Amino acid sequence: MSERIYDLHCHSTASDGVLSPTELVQRAVEKGVNVLAICDHDSIVGLDEARAESHKQGIQLINGVEISTIWTGQGGNRGVHIVGLDFDQNSLEMTALLAQQAELRLQRAIQIGEKLELLGIPDAYQGAKALASGEVTRAHYARFLVQIGKVSNDTQAFKRYLSAGKPAYVKADWVDIATAIKVIHQAGGLAVLAHPLRYNMTNSWIKKLVMDFAQWQGDGIEVAGCGQLPNQRQLVARWAVEYNLLASVGSDFHFPCAWIELGKSLTLPDNVMPIWAKFA
Ligand code: AMP
Ligand code: MN
Ligand code: MN
Ligand code: MN
16 A cells, blocks of 8 residues: 555634635645644534545545643643544534633634724724634734734734734633543544644743643644654654654644645654554
């Protein structure tokens, strides 16, 4: 059998991706991906459409979600993303958690709009919402700020307005990591610590996070991502081995661009156990 290409983390229009679930599956096929998980932020509403297209295209779709959580381990509150894979999308526990997260997201989105209004940028909530077809995320606010010419790109929007500590930042009381893991398990899925090197923490703090995650019965960690340096992948692979975590792979693709692509350079080192060994 030819080599299988996995991509277990990407986004559709159900959250802040720009491709519809159908388009995302079609692009995955073009890029040679045969096993795809769509992990929208706190949402699984894209999965049915994606599944229908995956059947047409003959690739395997794994149920996915990226849950926004809070880690209190570093003294303060830290936003950490937990990916759920291969769970029952009709699970009552998962449905209840995502409903609660959606409500937090809505309230936060409205508050971000109010903050921007005070900063002299009116109607931002309506503007961001108009750019979203699912959950309203900070990425939609960033795109709105670009659209009205307040900033020239998304990075600038986060730097000036939307990142933690910036004037339009609003903290949300996302679920804690242990609860997110528990709910993913209740739904029969696997819990994965997403993009461990993208939290803007020192390596020793990240290691503490990985330790907590493993202690709370987390299953896996994203070892291979797009645009990593080889030594970064080796470092996360060593943590996976040390804490007995399965290894996942994900591009975190949001939109077509020069540097991130579905299925691109996601090879796992030999010393780790791939998470797909545990797929049902
Ligand atoms: P939210 O889940 O609503 O807080 O939005 C977070 C999303 O915004 C992330 O998943 C990224 O897609 C995007 N994002 C976060 N930080 C940045 C950044 N500095 N530049 C561009 N996009 C970002
Ligand atoms: Mn995103
Ligand atoms: Mn993330
Ligand atoms: Mn993501």
